[in-house]
Amino acid sequence: MNVSPRCYEIAITMGDPAGIGPEIICRALSAMSATERATAMVIGDPAIYRRAAVSVGAALEFVPLEQAESGQDHVAVGVVEVPEGVEIPDGQISAGAGDMAFRCVHKAVELVQAGRAQVIVTAPLNKAALHAAGHHYDGHTGMLASLTGASSSFMLLASETLSTLHVSTHVSLRDAIDRVTPERIIATVEAGHAHLVALGMRAPRIAVAGLNPHCGEGGIFGDEDSRCIAPAVERLRQSGFDVSGPISADTVFYRASKGEFDLVIAQYHDQGHIPVKLIAFDTTVNVSLGLPLQRTSVDHGTAFDIAWQGKADATNMGSAIAYARRLASGAKE
Template sequence: MMKPIAITMGDPAGIGPEIIARLFAMEPALTQGCFVAGDLQCMRRGAAAVAGSLPPLAMASIESAADAAGVPPGCIAVLQAGAAAALPPALGVVSAQAGRLAADAVLWAARAALRGEVAALVTAPLHKEALAAAGLPFPGHTELLQAEAAAHAGVPLAQMPVRMMLANDELRTVLVSIHMALRDALDAVTHDNVLETLRIADAALASTLGRRPRIAVAGLNPHAGEGGLFGREEIDTIVPAVRAAQAGGIDAQGPFAPDTVFMRARRGEFDVVVAMYHDQGLIPVKYLGVEKGVNVTLGLPLVRSSPDHGTAFDIAGTGRADASSLAEALRMARRLAG
């Protein structure tokens, strides 16, 4: 039997607890063998928010990941990760308390995965300002998990390179840089970073597809630089990286004009697009529908997926949040851990 899958609670001031509760209520077969790493009181509040229109849910407190196997369908197993909240933090408000509760859940689950106690992590959304308020030096899940994996392996952070992939049924994109200012992201488009991204994408998708992926590389500048008229990054940096990847057997092509390459991939010409920075790659995937998008961290010695949306503070506690993307993230985690 597969080891249990840990679903981290996310920021408890947002929609994380309620979409988790909705998923357990609506998809008992999908959530079988899963448990929540988080805070019991916050999860109870989340379950109450969706209780009116869904089958009733019981909640069981467990002490270890292995205990999840004994929890029956229709019951949410919750492992208290970190100190329990006396009262849940206010909904829809950035706070250090919420950031700390959310971080404790991810840290516990990451360490359990690195010890081999869980098969995968599915992470409900964090709020970056709340993490900062709690004193965490990470802008998001990807950087936090990278640091934990590097510490577990006893290697410097640079020796644990990771990349973000956003995927749905129509399109996959892997990013050279993620959470940084656009001015800094331009500086991150280096030969080594582009080549490393191609290698990580190739290795990760080869295991998923059962063959080497067809990788399209997006240019950085409009029209991929138009032969140097709009910038030389393509000529001086991206093309040499693509050629180095090809020399290593990677099926990479480009750089292509970024305003059309995603359409070509969606039509089936390519399996994945390597994008140069966060918004260049994520806007096309999210435009196709956040309810089907899944965020996967590539390069980690563990499986981690996440829904393609944020904490949605504006609707937190209303019971209106859609759990479709979380369900897709769990399905992806099962396939990758399989």
């Protein structure tokens, strides 16, 4: 009798192996129950994971996926191997590390597309290392959009207190202003609304932040708010969305943090990142929307300065994994 390959809830990618990714993955896995670990696979080089487990004092064993599925070892973690290839120096930018981070994500996409995993959880990568390896992406979100053929993607920063979704992310501030168009704003709101509904929220309340100080003060400080943002909000309202805006960015995040809104649409990277990281730095989860797969991530970098010293805190990785499980549960339902 043929048995269908098992589908795991989450596939965790190593990130940049020169950074803290392997260590925080091991800490997070160690904190799971045996039942929870059985629903997760990791992607990367088993030798690096074993070294990371020793570094953080985690009693884990990393074995091929097929061996983990057939064994009874409660500390065994199944690995889909992506070999190191070249020696990678700890705590430094290198092309080898950037290439390995890319190959792990590429393998994760293949596994999801093959029905072997439901949600990807990514450890941090380094963009300079990624570019040094010849992979010219702005980060995980752009990479995943390219690998899956998605026409667009969006970055959500989710926390219990405040969540923001960005009209643009890794572009210059000058380019970000050019991306504030009615069409992009509408697409961003629609993606955020669909995500919140998928998580069980019946009528999400969404606020759209203004771009200019005080939303332009009637055109005194720029006309993008009245020319681009306000018409987009009106079109969304006419389509039945509970959306407000533009609301001045110096008040909208505070109002959302007090429960008035479920999601704030930020017009550019720092406008959305600063308030969320200020309020919930350790627990904010980076979620990719608009892709034909689901992905969560930590919302911090590779921390080369403390990498491979057993110091890395896995709180954020734990939050990213917990959010991924919510997404996986929603997909099952």
